[in-house]
Amino acid sequence: MGKFEYSLGLNEFKSKELRLWQALIGEFIGNLILNFFACGACTQPEDGTFKALAFGLGVFMAITIVGHLSGGHVNPAVTLAMLIAGRISVLRAVFYIVFQCLGAIAGTAAVKILLDPLYHNGLGHTSLAHNISELQGLGIEFFLGLVLVLTVFGACDANKPDSRYTAPLAIGMAVTLGHLGTIQYTGASMNPARTVGTAFATNNWNAHWVYWVGPVLGGVTAALLYTQVLEAKTPPKSN
Amino acid sequence: MGKFEYSLGLNEFKSKELRLWQALIGEFIGNLILNFFACGACTQPEDGTFKALAFGLGVFMAITIVGHLSGGHVNPAVTLAMLIAGRISVLRAVFYIVFQCLGAIAGTAAVKILLDPLYHNGLGHTSLAHNISELQGLGIEFFLGLVLVLTVFGACDANKPDSRYTAPLAIGMAVTLGHLGTIQYTGASMNPARTVGTAFATNNWNAHWVYWVGPVLGGVTAALLYTQVLEAKTPPKSN
Amino acid sequence: MGKFEYSLGLNEFKSKELRLWQALIGEFIGNLILNFFACGACTQPEDGTFKALAFGLGVFMAITIVGHLSGGHVNPAVTLAMLIAGRISVLRAVFYIVFQCLGAIAGTAAVKILLDPLYHNGLGHTSLAHNISELQGLGIEFFLGLVLVLTVFGACDANKPDSRYTAPLAIGMAVTLGHLGTIQYTGASMNPARTVGTAFATNNWNAHWVYWVGPVLGGVTAALLYTQVLEAKTPPKSN
Amino acid sequence: MGKFEYSLGLNEFKSKELRLWQALIGEFIGNLILNFFACGACTQPEDGTFKALAFGLGVFMAITIVGHLSGGHVNPAVTLAMLIAGRISVLRAVFYIVFQCLGAIAGTAAVKILLDPLYHNGLGHTSLAHNISELQGLGIEFFLGLVLVLTVFGACDANKPDSRYTAPLAIGMAVTLGHLGTIQYTGASMNPARTVGTAFATNNWNAHWVYWVGPVLGGVTAALLYTQVLEAKTPPKSN
Numbered sequence: 001m002g003k004f005e006y007s008l009g010l011n012e013f014k015s016k017e018l019r020l021w022q023a024l025i026g027e028f029i030g031n032l033i034l035n036f037f038a039c040g041a042c043t044q045p046e047d048g049t050f051k052a053l054a055f056g057l058g059v060f061m062a063i064t065i066v067g068h069l070s071g072g073h074v075n076p077a078v079t080l081a082m083l084i085a086g087r088i089s090v091l092r093a094v095f096y097i098v099f100q101c102l103g104a105i106a107g108t109a110a111v112k113i114l115l116d117p118l119y120h121n122g123l124g125h126t127s128l129a130h131n132i133s134e135l136q137g138l139g140i141e142f143f144l145g146l147v148l149v150l151t152v153f154g155a156c157d158a159n160k161p162d163s164r165y166t167a168p169l170a171i172g173m174a175v176t177l178g179h180l181g182t183i184q185y186t187g188a189s190m191n192p193a194r195t196v197g198t199a200f201a202t203n204n205w206n207a208h209w210v211y212w213v214g215p216v217l218g219g220v221t222a223a224l225l226y227t228q229v230l231e232a233k234t235p236p237k238s239n
Numbered sequence: 240m241g242k243f244e245y246s247l248g249l250n251e252f253k254s255k256e257l258r259l260w261q262a263l264i265g266e267f268i269g270n271l272i273l274n275f276f277a278c279g280a281c282t283q284p285e286d287g288t289f290k291a292l293a294f295g296l297g298v299f300m301a302i303t304i305v306g307h308l309s310g311g312h313v314n315p316a317v318t319l320a321m322l323i324a325g326r327i328s329v330l331r332a333v334f335y336i337v338f339q340c341l342g343a344i345a346g347t348a349a350v351k352i353l354l355d356p357l358y359h360n361g362l363g364h365t366s367l368a369h370n371i372s373e374l375q376g377l378g379i380e381f382f383l384g385l386v387l388v389l390t391v392f393g394a395c396d397a398n399k400p401d402s403r404y405t406a407p408l409a410i411g412m413a414v415t416l417g418h419l420g421t422i423q424y425t426g427a428s429m430n431p432a433r434t435v436g437t438a439f440a441t442n443n444w445n446a447h448w449v450y451w452v453g454p455v456l457g458g459v460t461a462a463l464l465y466t467q468v469l470e471a472k473t474p475p476k477s478n
Numbered sequence: 479m480g481k482f483e484y485s486l487g488l489n490e491f492k493s494k495e496l497r498l499w500q501a502l503i504g505e506f507i508g509n510l511i512l513n514f515f516a517c518g519a520c521t522q523p524e525d526g527t528f529k530a531l532a533f534g535l536g537v538f539m540a541i542t543i544v545g546h547l548s549g550g551h552v553n554p555a556v557t558l559a560m561l562i563a564g565r566i567s568v569l570r571a572v573f574y575i576v577f578q579c580l581g582a583i584a585g586t587a588a589v590k591i592l593l594d595p596l597y598h599n600g601l602g603h604t605s606l607a608h609n610i611s612e613l614q615g616l617g618i619e620f621f622l623g624l625v626l627v628l629t630v631f632g633a634c635d636a637n638k639p640d641s642r643y644t645a646p647l648a649i650g651m652a653v654t655l656g657h658l659g660t661i662q663y664t665g666a667s668m669n670p671a672r673t674v675g676t677a678f679a680t681n682n683w684n685a686h687w688v689y690w691v692g693p694v695l696g697g698v699t700a701a702l703l704y705t706q707v708l709e710a711k712t713p714p715k716s717n
Numbered sequence: 718m719g720k721f722e723y724s725l726g727l728n729e730f731k732s733k734e735l736r737l738w739q740a741l742i743g744e745f746i747g748n749l750i751l752n753f754f755a756c757g758a759c760t761q762p763e764d765g766t767f768k769a770l771a772f773g774l775g776v777f778m779a780i781t782i783v784g785h786l787s788g789g790h791v792n793p794a795v796t797l798a799m800l801i802a803g804r805i806s807v808l809r810a811v812f813y814i815v816f817q818c819l820g821a822i823a824g825t826a827a828v829k830i831l832l833d834p835l836y837h838n839g840l841g842h843t844s845l846a847h848n849i850s851e852l853q854g855l856g857i858e859f860f861l862g863l864v865l866v867l868t869v870f871g872a873c874d875a876n877k878p879d880s881r882y883t884a885p886l887a888i889g890m891a892v893t894l895g896h897l898g899t900i901q902y903t904g905a906s907m908n909p910a911r912t913v914g915t916a917f918a919t920n921n922w923n924a925h926w927v928y929w930v931g932p933v934l935g936g937v938t939a940a941l942l943y944t945q946v947l948e949a950k951t952p953p954k955s956n
């Protein structure tokens with residue numbers, strides 16, 4: 001029974017109650033920062049490198065600021081991957097996702113309020129390019145969730161201590177890589193909460209399911225692939 | 240009485256006198272480097288990524304060079320955040336800010352002297368875009384001070400030793416992120432001293448208060464948020 | 479006889495059988511990620527920095543994800559350099575190269591399938607610029623293989639423990655450097671598998687030998703140079 | 718007498734003879750790599766960020782590859798700063814500078830040979846912009862040498878062990894920063910050997926003295942400033 005309670009996360013509300021609230025505030029702040037600065041970057045007449053760096057550095061900063069509280073997921077695809085991998089409980093995952101989406105909505109809303117409509121330029125909302133079908137978009141977003149979550153597992157693998165010091169940078173650069181590879185085609189969301197934030201501000205929910213199903217399927221696949229096949233099984237000896 | 244002395248920093252001039260002077264020279268050099276290279280970058284006909292990297296790497300270098308002497312604030316918003324957090328004394332904060340502004344003035348002045356007026360192009364001074372009100376600019380600069388100081392606290396948290404090795408890089412990249420997100424709208428100052436340096440060289444003090452109140456309010460909010468809510472409470476066990 | 483067995487790698491199929499399969503899956507995934515995201519970047523109307531970062535970050539991610547399983551070669555030139563240096567067996571090298579090529583083919587194929595032909599733009603295939611002869615291309619690709627493998631050895635030298643934590647980043651940035659230096663002239667392959675992937679998708683095998691002989695000669699030269707001349711001979715004392 | 722011998726470096730040819738030759742080969746390779754890839758980048762029709770990253774990553778790679786043998790100066794201004802700081806002998810400094818220049822000449826020569834003249838575009842040679850006087854150029858190159866050598870000392874200070882792991886990256890990024898700040902005005906040499914390499918290939922020695930005196934004066938000033946004023950005096954306690 002204790003095992004079942006744990007897997008549902010009900011005990012999160014007992015001894016670790018404070019920690020859960022801290023984690024939720026952390027996820028909210030992380031997604032707020034990501035959407036504020038990255039949507040701000042998308043509104044400007046700059047090139048793809050500019051935007052790709054903004055998303056990657058936004059995630060780097062979010063993990064630097066709140067990684068110790070919540071793990072620094074700032075992305076429902078990462079959270080669901082962690083759930084599949086048995087690293088967090090169902091209840092914690094649900095709360096994380098709610099606060100991630102609220103943070104992203106707040107971040108894009110702040111951009112919308114602080115900029116004259118003259119500068120909105122779509123507020124960084126993701127959409128499918130002409131002649132990219134929803135199924136193709138799904139495939140692209142699948143690969144984006146895959147590389148992000150593989151990087152999270154690879155960088156944070158407790159049996160690979162050498163990766164620990166640059167893990168936030170590596171995860172941020174995975175996000176930049178994803179944008180470089182695909183930004184023109186799906187907007188390179190990689191992150192359902194990020195797209196919820198801009199969909200809410202623009203009231204544009206076209207093909208919205210693609211931005212949930214793609215990254216989540218990719219992330220869950222990555223979690224299974226890493227934990228079943230790729231994980232470092234033993235800590236390395238001092239090399 | 241000893242406590243009061245300490246909080247005013249009067250004892251800075253006694254046993255640690257040398258260290259304070261070293262710190263002030265450090266802050267001067269840090270801000271001189273930042274304004275010299277970043278204003279130089281702004282004078283050139285390049286894109287936003289170019290400028291955003293210049294400011295971020297300028298801060299990365301400043302902290303690498305003088306971080307051990309002064310903490311490498313190179314920004315009054317960081318210094319006032321550290322004051323609110325009880326990390327430095329009132330007197331030390333005042334001196335830091337004076338030397339930060341002097342360093343920034345010297346850095347931009349050097350650019351002005353070394354470049355023919357043909358190349359000045361505004362010398363990298365920050366200003367509000369058309370149709371961005373002072374209140375909107377204040378809000379934008381608030382978020383810039385917020386993300387910078389949250390990153391400073393997150394990267395330098397003594398209970399998060401894994402963050403220590405890349406802290407100067409992370410703080411520099413927070414400055415780059417801020418520029419990517421908002422450079423077109425307020426110039427992404429994030430730093431009152433940086434704007435004092437360019438205001439002095441161009442004798443343009445329009446909306447100057449925005450560049451003090453915005454980053455300082457953001458930085459102080461970040462200091463309170465981090466120390467009261469987000470701080471790692473205990474050092475992690477060897478993972 | 480045991481020595482001979484080892485040098486051919488036949489014992490890879492005995493006690494370490496599982497590990498070899500994991501390594502091959504790792505190399506496959508690494509090259510798939512590299513070709514998927516970097517070819518995706520090449521199809522877009524962006525500049526050289528955009529593409530150079532995509533290749534460098536693709537390698538950074540590949541090593542972060544699978545470096546502990548296979549060494550994270552993701553490049554036949556690296557694998558053959560490791561063979562010459564006596565770090566891996568003949569058989570392991572052959573299998574690595576096969577799986578690297580298969581991964582690259584899969585990565586580019588996924589881009590081809592997921593993008594409308596309108597966006598293919600050559601799918602990131604490498605070719606020689608006008609007025610660059612095959613011999614000149616060979617020389618350029620030689621230098622690319624040289625700098626990459628020198629960086630691999632320099633960053634992973636067991637007697638230089640300070641380099642260990644940023645090794646995946648350093649190796650990725652060597653790939654970015656190579657692209658910055660030469661992308662216009664040979665496409666800056668540095669990696670025969672990467673070019674196999676795009677040659678297969680475009681059915682364009684012009685000057686293909688250049689993309690094998692150049693990086694491999696450069697890589698093998700680097701392996702000999704590093705192990706015979708440059709290697710750190712003893713671990714440093716605590717500095 | 719032993720002291721005098723040491724300061725001239727005559728004993729370099731006795732017990733440490735091999736090490737000196739290794740160091741000289743290291744400096745040669747480092748400067749060859751830097752000039753090959755960075756001049757290659759300068760020949761291409763790309764923007765300032767592209768070139769600034771090429772120089773910075775070239776230095777990052779050079780230090781990663783040969784830093785353990787020679788210190789990875791790859792720049793006469795760094796070598797002379799180390800001489801002033803008492804870190805290397807006169808004789809070693811002279812040999813370093815000769816091999817740095819030879820490496821840079823070889824690197825640019827390789828670009829010249831491997832590219833059709835159609836693509837030479839000045840081969841990345843540094844020159845003063847119109848309306849920038851030699852004295853202004855001297856001042857700009859002074860600041861470039863200053864920030865580079867301050868970063869070298871700050872990142873490699875033995876009393877700041879936290880800086881050690883990212884030191885090669887930090888020094889490379891100081892070179893990128895210098896280019897972002899000033900590339901349009903002097904070409905942002907920062908490095909007499911780098912300019913010797915391109916002056917030799919283009920037979921253009923206009924204002925050549927500026928590219929020696931500027932960075933060397935800046936570097937020597939930085940060495941004195943750091944060792945006399947800024948150096949960390951004692952190793953930190955475990956924070």
Ligand SMILES: [Ca+2]
Binds near residue numbers: 133594
């Ligand atoms: Ca279609």
Ligand SMILES: [Ca+2]
Binds near residue numbers: 116370
């Ligand atoms: Ca307005």
Ligand SMILES: [Ca+2]
Binds near residue numbers: 609610611833
């Ligand atoms: Ca030709």
Ligand SMILES: [Ca+2]
Binds near residue numbers: 355848849850
């Ligand atoms: Ca003039």
